[in-house]
Amino acid sequence: MSSKHKQQIGWLILVILGLFAASSSVFGEELSEQIMETEEAASSWFLRARWSPYIAGIGIGFLSWLTFLLSNHPLGCSTAYVRTSGMIEQSFKGKETTQKPYYREFAPKIDWEWMLVVGVVIGAFMATFSSGDFSWTLIPSRWSMAFGDAAIPRIIAALFGGVLIGFGSRWTQGCTSGHGISGTLQLAVSSWLAVVCFFIGGIITAMIIFKVLA
Amino acid sequence: MFNQLHNKRSLQLVMGLLMGIIFGFLLQKGGATSYDVIIGQLLLYDWTVFKIMMSAVLVGMVGIYFMHQRNMIELHIKSGSIGSTLIGGLIFGAGFAILGYCPGTLAGACGDGALDAILGGIPGVIIGSGIFATLYPGIKKHFFFKGEFGKKTFPELFGINPWLIIVPLCIVMLVIFLILETNGL
Numbered sequence: 177m178s179s180k181h182k183q184q185i186g187w188l189i190l191v192i193l194g195l196f197a198a199s200s201s202v203f204g205e206e207l208s209e210q211i212m213e214t215e216e217a218a219s220s221w222f223l224r225a226r227w228s229p230y231i232a233g234i235g236i237g238f239l240s241w242l243t244f245l246l247s248n249h250p251l252g253c254s255t256a257y258v259r260t261s262g263m264i265e266q267s268f269k270g271k272e273t274t275q276k277p278y279y280r281e282f283a284p285k286i287d288w289e290w291m292l293v294v295g296v297v298i299g300a301f302m303a304t305f306s307s308g309d310f311s312w313t314l315i316p317s318r319w320s321m322a323f324g325d326a327a328i329p330r331i332i333a334a335l336f337g338g339v340l341i342g343f344g345s346r347w348t349q350g351c352t353s354g355h356g357i358s359g360t361l362q363l364a365v366s367s368w369l370a371v372v373c374f375f376i377g378g379i380i381t382a383m384i385i386f387k388v389l390a
Numbered sequence: 391m392f393n394q395l396h397n398k399r400s401l402q403l404v405m406g407l408l409m410g411i412i413f414g415f416l417l418q419k420g421g422a423t424s425y426d427v428i429i430g431q432l433l434l435y436d437w438t439v440f441k442i443m444m445s446a447v448l449v450g451m452v453g454i455y456f457m458h459q460r461n462m463i464e465l466h467i468k469s470g471s472i473g474s475t476l477i478g479g480l481i482f483g484a485g486f487a488i489l490g491y492c493p494g495t496l497a498g499a500c501g502d503g504a505l506d507a508i509l510g511g512i513p514g515v516i517i518g519s520g521i522f523a524t525l526y527p528g529i530k531k532h533f534f535f536k537g538e539f540g541k542k543t544f545p546e547l548f549g550i551n552p553w554l555i556i557v558p559l560c561i562v563m564l565v566i567f568l569i570l571e572t573n574g575l
Contacts, residue, residue, distance in 0.1 A: 224419075229441035230567070232420025236442065237449025239412050244454060244463040247405050248396040251413060253494035254519075261520035277530075278523035288406035293497045295410015300501030302411065303418035314505040316425035316490065331510040337489025338496075338514015339521070344485055345493060346522035347529065348478025349468050352492035355479075356443055359468055361450035363543045363555060366470020370479045374492075375432075377483020382432035385487060 225307040240361060249288050250362070252354030254345035256293040259284050261342075278346075322390035348373070391462045414498050417442075423498030425490040425506070432487050437575045444563050451559070455552050465543070472537030489514065 236251070243249050262284025266273040273279055304310045315330050323329055345351045348370050350359060356374065359367020396402065414423075420442045421427045430436025457463045486492055489511050491499050496515065499507035522529070545552040 226421055227419040229420045229422075229438045230445045232416045232422070233442040233445025234449050235416045236413065236446035237451075237453070239409060239416070240446065240450035241453040241457065243409055244466075245457065246392060246395060247402055247409070248392075248464060249406075250466045251409075253492075253497065254515075257493060257515045258519035258523055261516045261523065264516070265520060276523060276526070278526040282523075286403070288402050291403045291406035292410035292413065293494070295407040295412075296414035296417065296494060296497040297501040298407075299411035299414025299416075300418040300423050300498035301414075301503075302501075303415045304502050310503055312503045312505055316429075316504070316506065318426040318429045319490070319506075330506050334489050334506045334510025335514040335517075337485045337487070338511045338516075339518035340481055340485025341489055341493065341496075341511075342485075342515035342518025342520075343522045344478050344480075344482030344518075345515075346478070346519055346526075347533075348475050348482055349470070351482065351494065352443075352486070353494040355468065356492075357446050357450065358466070360443075361447045361454055362465050362467060363451065363455075363545060363552065364467045364470075365539055365542045365544060365547055366468050366475050368544070369470060369475045370482075373476055373479025374483045374486060377480040378432045378486040379434065379483075381484040381487035382429060386429070386433055 223307050225304075225309050236357065237361070240358060247288060250354065250358030251292070252289055252350065252358055253293050253296070254342075254351035254354060255282055256290040257342055258282055258346055259287065259290055318386075322386055413494070414501060417495055417498045418502060423491075423495050423502045423504075425499070425504065428490050428492075428495065429487070435575075437570050441567065441570070444567070448560050448563055451556055455556060459552075467541040467543060469541045470539055471534055472539075473533035473535065476537075477533060485518075 240251055243251050258278070259282060262273055262279045262282070263286075266284050273284060301310070314327055315325050319330055319333075341351075348355065350356075350367065350370060352371070352374060355364075355367040355370040360371055417423050421438045422442050427436055427438050431439040454463065454465070458465055489496070491504075491507055491511055493515060496507050496511045500512065543552075544555055548555075
């Protein structure tokens with residue numbers, strides 16, 4: 177890295193810290209509440225069960241710099257699932273699978289993004305385990321409020337919703353990470369349209385499920 | 391920059407894993423791996439998901455355009471069309487509300503111990519992706535080229551300096567955050 181670049185990165189970090197300082201003075205009340213809660217809980221801030229969503233978001237923003245700079249890759253998750261699907265199909269059908277047009281574009285093999293998704297499982301586990309909150313849950317509480325504690329309906333809904341997510345993410349060529357975060361932060365026209373559609377579709381469907389059906 | 395590093399395949403797989411661990415850690419700490427939080431966002435009473443996404447976009451956007459203008463990084467813009475982006479996006483949205491997780495937070499929910507994600511969500515997304523891969527040639531032919539707008543960014547579309555979009559967008563988002571916080575959302 178040239179010294180010019182180093183200097184420029186230094187300036188960039190200063191600007192971001194300035195933005196951060198400005199935003200934390202805006203949200204100061206929330207942050208100071210957090211600090212008080214932390215003292216009451218007598219545990220370090222890092223191990224708290226929940227962080228401010230702004231802190232988590234800012235962290236993901238910084239992480240996106242690293243993924244572009246060090247890996248030449250935007251954060252994204254959904255192609256990992258289609259590669260997995262291809263790898264499973266390939267184990268039954270062999271070469272026939274790799275010759276499908278879609279798998280010629282997205283080869284059914286382990287790549288950076290596939291490892292990223294594995295990392296997400298591990299990272300989330302580390303976060304919940306380190307704060308002492310890990311537990312197995314089957315029925316989320318908002319679901320059980322509306323539809324009760326039976327396991328089968330929830331699993332079927334999750335399976336069906338998953339099929340739509342898998343199908344829709346391939347159709348729109350991205351998900352809430354690839355389009356919703358990485359695409360929008362690059363100011364991509366396709367990604368802003370996609371994320372608006374994700375939330376329009378999501379809000380309408382959620383309203384039907386929880387206000388009409390429940 | 392770092393072209394040699396980008397070409398080291400095994401090292402990149404390790405880096406993908408490490409970056410995924412950070413991503414999953416942050417998603418979980420922010421609350422986005424929770425079904426209740428995501429459904430709360432779609433029912434518009436819990437704005438956590440919006441806050442995480444938009445603060446990531448603000449910070450990311452400033453850094454990415456800063457580095458891109460100095461040729462330190464390449465952009466990765468996805469192509470789009472009404473037939474692909476809009477229709478697929480709405481299908482995705484419906485699935486998002488029924489499953490209660492998206493592909494990234496679904497992986498996070500598995501690490502969180504959510505059995506509905508492990509037993510229902512993961513197999514579902516893999517099956518749905520596989521169905522699409524099989525139907526791809528037909529869907530591509532009939533939908534992907536309808537209302538195509540290609541791999542464009544808004545600065546390219548309007549032919550203006552990116553910072554004329556970035557700076558106002560940052561201000562608008564900070565105002566929205568302020569409104570959300572003052573209204574206790």
